[in-house]
Amino acid sequence: MxxxxxxxxxxxxxxxxxxxxxxxxxxxxxxxxxxxxxxxxxxxxxxxxxxxxxxxxxxxxxxxxxxxxxxxxxxxxxxxxxxxxxxxxxxxxxxxxxxxxxxxxxxxxxxxxxxxxxxxxxxxxxxxxxxxxxxxxxxxxxxxxxxxxxxxxxxxxxxxxxxxxxxxxxxxxxxxxxxxxxxxxxxxxxxxxxxxxxxxxxxxxxxxxxxxxxxxxxxxxxxxxxxxxxxxxxxxxxxxxxxxxxxxxxxxxxxxxxSPFLAWTNPKKRSAPHDSGGQYGRFANGHDHHGNGHHARRRKGERGPLPGPDQCFFCLSNANLDTHMICSIGEESYVTTAKGPLPASDTFASSGLSFPCHQLIIPLPHEPTFRQMAGDANRIHQEMNKFKEALQAMVATQSRHKLGAVTWEISRQTGVHLHWQFLPVSIDLLRKGLVEAGFKVEAENRNFPPFQETELGSGVDETSDYFRVWLWSDDGDTGIRSKELVMRLDEGFRFDLQFGRRVMAKLLGLEDRLYWQDVVQSVADETKDVEKFKEVFKPWDFAA
CATH class of the missing domain: 3.60.21.10 (Metallo-dependent phosphatases)
Known part of the structure; x- marks a missing residue:
């Protein structure tokens, strides 16, 4: 109509x-x-x-x-x-x-x-x-x-x-x-x-x-x-x-x-945004998805605008975005530091990192899966992967190969806005197989589907929901080791959205920081950590 x-x-x-x-x-x-x-x-x-x-x-x-x-x-x-x-x-x-x-x-x-x-x-x-x-x-x-x-x-x-x-x-x-x-x-x-x-x-x-x-x-x-x-x-x-x-x-x-604008950049057309309920994770600022917007008062019985990217706390078009937490903006995605990070500012201090280094890599399109990004998925995934590799290289170099990295993704058709979470972790835990075991044991204890070692690429052809995690390390001697583990989820499966953070909290001995709401920093401390990160990340920041 x-x-x-x-x-x-x-x-x-x-x-x-x-x-x-x-x-x-x-x-x-x-x-x-x-x-x-x-x-x-x-x-x-x-x-x-x-x-x-x-x-x-x-x-x-x-x-x-x-x-x-x-x-x-x-x-x-x-x-x-x-x-x-x-x-x-x-x-x-x-x-x-x-x-x-x-x-x-x-x-x-x-x-x-x-x-x-x-x-x-x-x-x-x-x-x-x-x-x-x-x-x-x-x-x-x-x-x-x-x-x-x-x-x-x-x-x-x-x-x-x-x-x-x-x-x-x-x-x-x-x-x-x-x-x-x-x-x-x-x-x-x-x-x-x-x-x-x-x-x-x-x-x-x-x-x-x-x-x-x-x-x-x-x-x-x-x-x-x-x-x-x-x-x-x-x-x-x-x-x-x-x-x-x-x-x-x-x-x-x-x-x-x-078009009179042919002289200017003409980005490829992307699919229309999809919006649905879900959890935002750790880059929110106290507003909820279904209310507290600027459409609170209206005629009885009249529906207001549906919540979209302007109310999504992963969308750069949201006027209420915590912009002081943004670290780097590329053409297809951007990197931000997490609100209520799992590590504290001094967790990795002995390894050369004076900030939490809990980062989010977020695609610009307001989509819950790569599949819904359609023809743009591979290009967006490529840049997000480039950010991930840059973060990995930074962590390895800055820690003098004491730290590796874990990155995870939750892809759900009923999600809100796809993103990856990145965390440093001791290279010893990675090389001894303890990180992989931690994810597999936690999944088994919760009666979740088993992990499979595979490479999904962008995941654009995946028809099911899934959780995946990348394990990466470089000891500076024997070279880089990496592994991708994927847990496919049936439609309607009740998956724990805190699963990745829960596993990492146990591995890092940070279970007292499991819930991000309990460890939210002041804006001054958030800004300080972002500036420290940006200074260290500068040699690898291809989007600067």
Missing amino acids: AAKIIVLGSLNGNFESAFKKLAPLHAKQHFSFAIVTGNLFSAEQDADSLSRLLNGQVNVPLSTYFTVGTNPLPEQVIERIEKGEDVCENLHFLGKRSVTKTSDGIRIVALGGVLDKTIVGGQSKEQHLPLHTADDARILRGANSADILLTAIWPSGVWTGSNIPLTPEKQAAIVSSEEVAELCSALKPRYHFSTSPSDFFYEREPFFHPPSSESDDRPITRFISLAPFGNPAKEKALYAFNLQTREVTSSIPAGSTV
Whole structure:
């Protein structure tokens, strides 16, 4: 079933008249939801109208989404958002950098604010200021796909190859960036909405993206920039359309052009994200998967957006991500230190490591298994394996071959976001077979399926759930020894998600640190350990 959507240009504080006009339209057309582009509020918002909005005296007739425009959000609005509440009934803040899936299954990727070129590296920390960084835009590319892309500024050169006139004066007034162009090129959204800086409406001809190596499909994007609502020139400020979820492009519309962004990187298309319940492990920050988001207050009986990458604590598009724990970001995956690490900061001090070195290697796509990454699985696995090998080499060198490493993965169709956990361990335990025995004995004691020694590669062809562990050591003399053990799990098998940590806690004599919640460090200590890790990892960090 198609979703009927209406999009509004910048309201600039005139939300009362806008929602008043929207009410009869919605009563007649029954829209699924509305989106406000640009600025919902003005830079000097009228206090009385804002008070009426926050007090529920302004009727917002249907679910309406907005992000940060080019004006800061009012303090009263920020306070409400930070409490995890909607601004008022039916008015939902998407976040400045977010991925949201509506109850209709429509996937919205939002990037608010203008590009702050003074920040050379890193993400913007303040989620309510009208600024974003190059890394904010780059991280959102990990969303992989979008039905609707919503940005406060235009993608650079979007008018290239277009026959729709855009005067030099209008071009000069437009705020645009290559980063947004790269984001549009990567996500290939079906619609890309922005806002015009003055009283004009612009709708470019549809443009098609080159096919990927996995598909002959040519995704079509329609770029539309709406004029401000209530503009004196009477330029178009409302845009209504129907959008069918999971619709495959069967033909290229007449008048379409090639993508104006062919000069920029065009990542291969990835499969749409899958979201389901599960445990996040040790990279959470106190929020749960099903609540405490910004959709807490809404009309009775109405379903809000389903939780997606914006609420997953392994997804870089999550605005609440503990970014101070990120150690290295590659093209397909990234490395972070674990929250509530199993080893303490001094566990391996005698072996040359002054930090826990409990690391997570996390793929960018929001998928529970490599199989669901489809055509991208092998490439993603290759980079994750490269990170694993770099960590192994670092541990061996830094410890002067006193330490080897154990890495494990839980692959479950009902999981949330695949990841690997990496831990150093004494080379003596590895070489004497005690680590392998530890995993096998614990599995036998729990009546788990037996381990098999095999090599799954990316695991893209695996149809069953599984737990696998890699054992690696290099003594600097006889060379490297490695082994991959796999435990295949039947559908519905109740597997202990703490199994890997439980085994390693016994082997390392750290059973008092089994539960990550009991050993969470302060932000200052986490930051200190991350900086120590990054300094030691520097010679092996191919993504730096």
